[in-house]
Amino acid sequence: MAEGPAGVIIGGWPYVITAYSITAVALALNIARLAARERKADKNKESDSNG
Amino acid sequence: MRNVATGIGLLGILLLLVGSYVGLFVAPPERHMGDVQRIMYVHVPTAWIGLLCSTFAMIFAVAYLWTGRNRWDDRLVGALEISVILGGLLLVQGMLWGRVTWGIWWTWDVRLTTSLIMFLLFAGVLALRSFVEEPLRRATWSSVATIIAYVDVPLVYFCVRWFRSLHQVQSSPETVHSSMIIPLRINAFAMLFIAIWLIAWRARIESKSRGAERPPERIEIQGAQNG
Numbered sequence: 001m002a003e004g005p006a007g008v009i010i011g012g013w014p015y016v017i018t019a020y021s022i023t024a025v026a027l028a029l030n031i032a033r034l035a036a037r038e039r040k041a042d043k044n045k046e047s048d049s050n051g
Numbered sequence: 052m053r054n055v056a057t058g059i060g061l062l063g064i065l066l067l068l069v070g071s072y073v074g075l076f077v078a079p080p081e082r083h084m085g086d087v088q089r090i091m092y093v094h095v096p097t098a099w100i101g102l103l104c105s106t107f108a109m110i111f112a113v114a115y116l117w118t119g120r121n122r123w124d125d126r127l128v129g130a131l132e133i134s135v136i137l138g139g140l141l142l143v144q145g146m147l148w149g150r151v152t153w154g155i156w157w158t159w160d161v162r163l164t165t166s167l168i169m170f171l172l173f174a175g176v177l178a179l180r181s182f183v184e185e186p187l188r189r190a191t192w193s194s195v196a197t198i199i200a201y202v203d204v205p206l207v208y209f210c211v212r213w214f215r216s217l218h219q220v221q222s223s224p225e226t227v228h229s230s231m232i233i234p235l236r237i238n239a240f241a242m243l244f245i246a247i248w249l250i251a252w253r254a255r256i257e258s259k260s261r262g263a264e265r266p267p268e269r270i271e272i273q274g275a276q277n278g
Contacts, residue, residue, distance in 0.1 A: 008082070008085050009084050010085060011085075011086070012085060015087060015150065016086060016090055019090045019093055019094065020075070020093055022140065023140055023144065026136060030133075034253060034256065038256050041259040045259055
């Protein structure tokens with residue numbers, strides 16, 4: 001990683017964007033997983049109550 | 052109750068968008084780390100709320116063992132899952148930050164190692180749950196395993212003060228510029244609200260899935276009556 005004259009790190013934006021993107025994707029995938037799981041649980045409950 | 056939890060979750064998502072925008076585009080770059088320091092606005096809230104969710108999991112585990120009520124086991128699953136997700140994210144965000152500032156993806160530093168152990172321990176508790184089919188045994192074993200796994204959590208927090216570490220010690224409002232505190236706090240509340248929402252949601256699903264299973268407390272009562 002490049003450094004400026006006073007030892008300041010220059011750049012690094014791809015790492016920053018990757019960190020935020022991975023966080024957003026992980027949370028979104030978990031929300032989608034829970035939604036699918038709830039649909040499945042509701043379906044099972046419905047089929048149980050129908051006999 | 053469901054609508055309240057969803058409202059809290061949506062507020063959390065909104066706050067996360069605002070906090071991330073402020074952290075990425077409004078807050079100034081740090082004096083030495085430059086723009087890379089912006090990872091802090093997502094990394095530190097992930098760490099705080101991850102440790103908090105682990106603490107929730109430990110409390111739910113104790114409450115289950117104390118009362119034997121299913122609702123605590125339902126919440127335990129939710130807290131364990133979000134702890135593992137945030138623990139995994141914490142490691143990945145830290146590796147990205149470390150690659151730029153330390154020049155390495157990973158080192159067996161005490162903070163990094165205890166964080167990895169914490170992630171593996173709580174993931175192990177979830178794996179244990181999936182192997183045990185009998186509901187009472189599953190709930191009891193995962194509660195006991197959670198309490199044992201929790202021993203690592205104070206170590207993760209305090210190790211940077213107790214041992215020599217490459218990782219910096221915890222910052223305080225006195226050591227961080229006010230322009231950096233705002234996005235940090237917004238994202239911390241955002242993560243907290245999202246975590247509460249996801250724990251409540253997962254607990255509700257667990258409760259629904261339990262419908263076909265025989266509730267543990269009834270087994271206990273019947274056992275007591277027969278005995």
